[in-house]
Amino acid sequence: MLDLRKLRYFLTVAEELHFGRAAVRLHLAQPPLTRQISALETELGFRLFDRTSRTVTLTAQGRHFLPYARAVLDQVNLTQTIARKLATGSAGQLVLGYASSIALSDLFSQAIQAFAQRFPDVQLTLVESASGSLCSQVADGRVDIGMSRMPLEHGQTGVQALALGDEPLVAALSSDNPLAHRESVSLSQLSAYPLIQFPADFGSGLNDSIEQLYRRNGLPLRPGPSGRQITSIIALVAAGQGVALVPECTRTLAKKGVTYRPLTDAEACVQLLILTRNQGRSLLVEAFMGVVNEWVQTTRPT
Template sequence: MLDLRKLRYFLTVAEELHFGRAALRLHLAQPPLTRQISAMEAELGFRLFDRTSRTVTLTAQGRSFLPYARAVLEQVELAQVMADKLAAGRAGQLALGYASSIALSDLFSQALQAFAQRFADVQLTLVEGASVSQWSQIADGRIDIGMSRMQPPCERSDIQSLSLGDEPLVAAISSDSPLAAQAQVTLAELSEHPLILFPADYGSGLNEAIEQLYRRDRLPVRPGPSGRQITSIIALVAAGQGVALVPRCAQALAKQGVTYRPLADPSATAPLLVLTRKQGRSQLVDAFMGVLDELLQARAPAVGL
C-alpha cells in the first residue's frame, strides 16, 4: 500500500517537473528523492515520469494517477483540520432535547442561532420530548443537553440542573368566550372551565407547574381534552374545548379563534431549566452552556423569557 510520504514526493515532482527543485521544496537531497520515486513506480507497476538528462515529464499513466494522488492528500489535510477542531471542541455532534413549549422561546432560538454561527462544524440534532423523558436520555447519552420545565427528582443525582429563569404564564381562551373581553383573568375564573393539558402520562413539566398553581390556590381542575404538543393544545382552545395555561412565548402561535390574556397573578410562571450529565460532559456541552450564559447576561435585568 502506498504511503502518504511517497504521494507527497510524487505530487511535488509532478508540480516542479524537476527533481532538483522538488528536492529543495521537500528539504531532501536529490538522490533519496529519486530512489523514493523509483520505489513508488515499482509498487504501482508503471512509470510515473519520463526522465532524460535535461527534462522530466509525466507519463500518460502518471497524468492519470495525478488527480487521485492530489485528492488523497487534500482529504488528509481536511481530516487533519477536522481532527484539530475535534480536539479543540469546535466540531462533532451535539444532541439537544427540548419540551415542545420551549421551542417557542426566544432564548431557545437565539441560543441555536448563536451556537450554529460559532460552531459551524458541529452537527446539532434536536429531539423533542417531555421533560420526564429527558432524564433517562441524558443519563444514557442519547441526548447531551435537555431544556425542560421540570426539576429532576433528588434520586437523579447523575443529572445537573441549572435554572434559566421563569416564564410568565398566560391564558389561552376561545375568542368567543366572555373571558376574552377582559384585560386579564384570574385562576379562579379559569377554574370554571375545562383545562386543556398534556396527557397525564406524558411527563410534562408545564403540567406540573400549572397543577401546583391550582393546588396552591385550592382550586379544582376541571379536566378537558389533552394534546401532546403545544400546537395541539392551542388548536383545542380554538375549537372551544376549554382553556389552557401556556408560557408567554406561546403567543407566537397566533391562531384564529384564540385570544391570549395575562393572568392577574404575576407569580404564575413556568420554570425553564437546562439539564446535563454531571459526569463526562463534552467540550461542546460546555460551549453551548457558555452561549446560554452569554445570552442570559445580555438579557439581564429583563424579566421573563
Template sequence: MELRHLRYFVAVAEELSFTRAAERLHIGQPPLSHQIQMLEAEVGAQLLERSKRWVRLTEAGKLFLDDARRVLSLSEQAVQTARRAERGEAGELRVGFTFSTPLTPLFATVINRYRRRYPGVTLTLHERSTLAQINALAGRELDLGLVRPPESALPEAVTTTELRRDPLVMVLPEEHPLAARKTLRIRDLEGQPLVMYPKTAGTGIHPQIFRLCRAAGFEPTIAMEAGEASTMAGLVAAGFGIAVLPSSFDIIRLSGVLYRPLADKDATTALLLAQRKDEISPLVAAFRAIALEAASA
C-alpha cells in the first residue's frame, strides 16, 4: 500500500466527488478511479459507494478514513523530524566532560546556549575522565568530549580543538611561607608535599606536573592523591600539602586556602573539544559552532 493511494482516498472521501478530488490532486478522473479500485482490492473491502450522481463512504470506508488520516499525519511528522535532524534540531547528542569541567565558566555558557537554541535535541551529559572520553569517542559511545590534554597520543579516529587555555596556579594554605609571595614558580615546589590527581585518573595534569618539576631539576613529593579538585583544595586547607590546578578552579573558595599564579611559561593547561575526525552529524556541528563562539567571546 502506497501513501499516494491513501492521499487519493482521503481526497475523494473529503470531497465526496471524484471530479473535485481529481482537480484537487491535479490528476485525471479515470486514473483516480482506477487507483481507488486498486486500493479497495488490496484492502479487501469496499470503501466507497458510487453512482453517477453521488459518492458515499461505506462503514468500512469511514473507519479506514480515520486510520488513513493518522498514517498520513505520521508520515508528515516523520518527514519533518528527519528534516529537523538534518538541520541539527532534533535527535540525541552525547557529550562527555571531565570531573572538573563544570568549574570552568565556559562549560555553563556552552551548555545553556545550546539548550536554548536547540530545545528539540536530547542532550545527555556523561562525566568521565579525559582518557575514558577519548576511548568512548573512538568507540562511538560519545559524540563529543570536553577534555584536558591527554597523557597519551590520540587515537587516529579522534581530533581535538582548543577552546581555552588556563594558567596553572598553586593552591596553598594561607599560613604557608610561600603564600606571602604574589607570584610563584614551579621550582618553589621542590621539597614541598603535593596533593595531586592519581596517575590512574586519566587527566593530563598529573604527568604535566611531573614534566614541569623534572624540567626544573627535581622530582615532586606526593603527599596525598585525590580524584576531585574540590577534595584537593580541602586537603590543602587541612594542611596535607600544596596543589597545582588550572586557574579557573579558583572559584572553589575554602577558608584558609589561597591561589597564587605560576610564572613559568609552560605552566598552562587547555580545555579541548574532542570529536571523531569522520563525524558528519549536524548535531555535532551545531554544538561545535556554539562552543567555538562562546570560547572566542
C-alpha cells in the first residue's frame, strides 16, 4: 500500500519543481526528502522526476501519475473533514417523519431550510407518516424526529413531545356551499354536512382532535368519504363530497372550487408537536431542535 506521506512529498515537489523549496514547505531537510522520493519511485517501479544540478522536471510517467496522487490526497482530506464534522454533529443523516398536513406549515419549510443552510453536509430524509405511527417510529429509531398532531398516550415511555403551540382550524368548503358565502362559520353549522377526514384506521392526530371537538360541543359527526392525504381531502371538498376541518396552513392549497373560512369557535385548534427519544438523542437531533427553538422564539408574539 502506498504511503500517504510519500504521496504528499511527491505532490509538493511536483508543485515546486525544486527539492530545496519543497523541503522548506514540508519542514524537512532536503536529504531525507530526496530519500523518500527515491523510495516512492522504487515502490512504483518508475522514475517520477528527471533531475539535473539545476532543474527538476516531471517524467512522462510522473505527469500521468500526478492527478491520481492528487485525487487520493484530496479524498483523504475530505474524509478527515467529514470525520471531524461527524464527531461534532455537523454531518451525517437525519430522518424526519411528519404528518401530511404539517408539510404545509411555515415551521416545516423554514426549519428545514435553516437547518440545511447551517448543516449542508447532513443528509436529511423526509418520511410522511400518520401521526399515530410516528411515536413508535421515533421510539424504535426508524425516525430521528417526528412532527405530529397527536399527543402522547398516557404512560408512553421512551419518547418526549415538545408542544410548539396551537394552530387554528379552518373550514374547507365547496365554493357553491351556502356556508362559503359567510365571513365565518360555526361547528354547529358544519355538523349538518358530511365531514371528510383521514381513514378511521389511519391513526390521524387531526382526526382525533376534530372528533374530540365535536364531542365537547355535543355535536353529531356525520362521516363523509376519506382521503389518506390532505390534498386528497381538499380534492373531495372541491368535488362537493362534504366539508373538512383542516389546519390553517392548508389555505396554501388554493384549489379551484374550494373556499376556506375561519371558525367562530375559538377552541377549534390543533396542536403541533415534535417527538424525540428521551435518551440517546444524537448531536444532529439536538442541532435540529436548536433550529426549531430559534424559529419559535423569533415568531412568538412579544
